[in-house]
Amino acid sequence: MASAESGALDQFSAFLNLLPKPLHSALAAAPLLRDALERDRLVESALSIDRSPLNGRDIQLLTRYAKTVPRAEAGNRALRLSGIGSPSSKWLSAVLLEQIGAYDDAAGVLASIEDSDWEESRALRLLALARTTIRAGRIHDSVPALRGAAQAARMGQTLQAIDSLIQEIGTGADAGRRGKCRIAVLGGGMVDFWAPFLRPVLYGRGVECRVFTGGYDQYRTELLDPPSQLAEFSPDVIVLAVPWCSLGLPDESAEPDEAVRAIIDSLRSLWKIAQDRFGATVIQMNFEIPEIDPLGRLSAVLPGGRARVLSRVNLALWEAGEQSRVLVFDLEQVAATIGKRNWSDPTAWTVAKQYPSSAAAPTMARRLGTLIGTTLGLSSKCLVLDLDNTLWGGVIGEDGLTGIRLGGDAEGEAYTAFQRYLLALRNRGVMLAVCSKNNPDDALSVFRTHPETVLKEGDFAIFVANWEPKPANLRQIAASLNVGLDSLVFFDDSPMERNLVRHELPEVLVPELPDNPAEFADVLHRLEAFDALSLTEEDRTRTEKYRENSQRAELSVNLTDLDAYIRSLQMRVSFHAFDEINLQRIVQLLNKTNQFNLTTHRTTAAEVAAWMADPNCYARFMRVRDRFGDNGLTGVLVAFRDAASYRIAVWLMSCRILGRNLDRLMFNGILSFAKRDGAACLIGEYRPTAKNAQVGDLYDRLGFSPLETGSDGARRYRLELATAEVEGTDWCEVEDYAAQPEYSLPIHR
């Protein structure tokens, strides 16, 4: 550092340019210079030279350096720094401004910095932006930044800082917008160091959660012991996080079959307790197959080797979980993804019974958060795609069919590979839509005639090609699909379009894209937006069903009379008692239906199974067929007998079949059943949410009398059965398969 201390200021820049990290070197050397002017000049030279985007380490060093600047000078320094304009100078300026309490100014500077990536540096910037906005007294304004920070954060310290802010602003944090959840994490090792990260992770997805962490190796006691803290916490979800080292498996098991069976049986009994005592969704983590084993490869070769036994346990867990309605979290796969060497930390286990490593904690929390989010119905429903340079290379309107790159060479192959990934998504229930600035004929020509196209016109639920602004088109797409904007993912290669949509429609998920199409599938994969718990027949045929519906929509344009329209559909509606085959679809429907949903009761497979076994429970699903096809399972009504009344606890219909008066049919079902069962009245409940306003007056329209309104806005209604009549429905054919002969509904043609 001799030349730096020589005092020749114009040599600074030349010298700094030779160093690999000018900024770090300048910040490290500055405190060693006695002359204050030299110190400032050194740092400012570095800030001007180093105009690259910042990472977490840069920000940490800048923050440390800022603490050494005397308070009296901080304001002037910040002003001078703003003239330099590089990301690093802006950060330093913002830190100084925050230090002297100029929170609004600091927030303004932070808002003007561009992010280099959408991971840690973005998280740190948004965290600082949220914090300064909060300190400036504008708590409500800080929420988007705080949420964005939670979505981007990858490091434990950042997640912790975000969590502190969330706790600080409490209900002002706009938490719980998309759901609430009480999660208990019980484990064999210490889980305290990662489980709390679930809070900020789920906050980033709009879910407010409370986390209970079990004591070290206390999971059995907590589940079994009657007056336990766990019982008081009343969890919705119980996560069993038992590390492989807690299983007590020897290097070589004498009786491997017995060892596997014993582990599965003991877990199964724990699941049963968790489900029966707490009615919670159970998530079982499977077991890491450790990298280091004294037997080496023999651990897998020998039938009793630990690796072999653990592999067999993991395999058996998939089926056992399916049978017991327990979700398996694939910890082995997550560990493999980040590398087992990063995942485990034998020193940390020895010193503090910590598993996995601190480095792995954020990944553990994020992946588990995704799974929990999926159980709450947060998965996106539709992927809206641009066309030019997204599904093929080039611009169809200019390059023509022969000019665009699709298949053939390396670049073209990247796009066909991406199309194959999208086709697989579509086949498992994700709806694909196109939103492109193109002439419709040009756009469609590729899917209709290009020899290398993987996707065809029929693979898209909606195809929009026009010259309108994309945000307006996205609103239309959401409205046509009858889903919320927060169910859409927008995938476009143009930064301008992405930013426009982010600005106009903040609820739409817009991932950042690299400019390499070979990485597009990876971006979608990491987004984990389309995570699913199961794959049903409905999922596989969703796009077909939707397209059939679109044909119905065209039909209705020509018929002005609603009654005539409904009759022309020639619907055949049937009602069925709940059964095993349809259980998953029923759970899915309860957890994702938002609009025609009276009570928005979210459920689990265990709860629905309990309803099926309850003699006081009326539980029916509705299946609707019409002349265009089979809409499938599209309505659910669950009511409970309570003394002389039937209380309707769940009533919902899929958005696919709204506007056809089918609510009347469902109502007829419970009405006639309750009358035959000798009940005196029906009780209905409406719980208002942001999305179900359309059913706010349903009970009024059906002739119920309002009872009390709760402090949360929930309204209860009552209908006297003695005077209520079942209205005939001659506009469609109805079959009630759950009915005993004396319960049958009138059937008309």
Added chain:
Amino acid sequence: MTSLDQQLIAVLQEFFHRDAFEFPPDTFLKDLPGWDSIAHVKLMRILETEFNVRFSVRDMVRMTTIDEIRRILESRLSNAR
């Protein structure tokens, strides 16, 4: 104060969220609010990254005071040279 001390104190101030505290050498880690065995491991890992050293289990268990941390850091750093 050496630059090692300055750097160590900066890390401790960030970790324990106590910007004004000077962390006197005889301070016991266990007396600091927010410390537990998990926090101890986290701090050790952060120090390893900051100073580019690796601690053994014995090191980690012995680092009970600020002074102990400094001494073990110095010894690890001189080993590296």
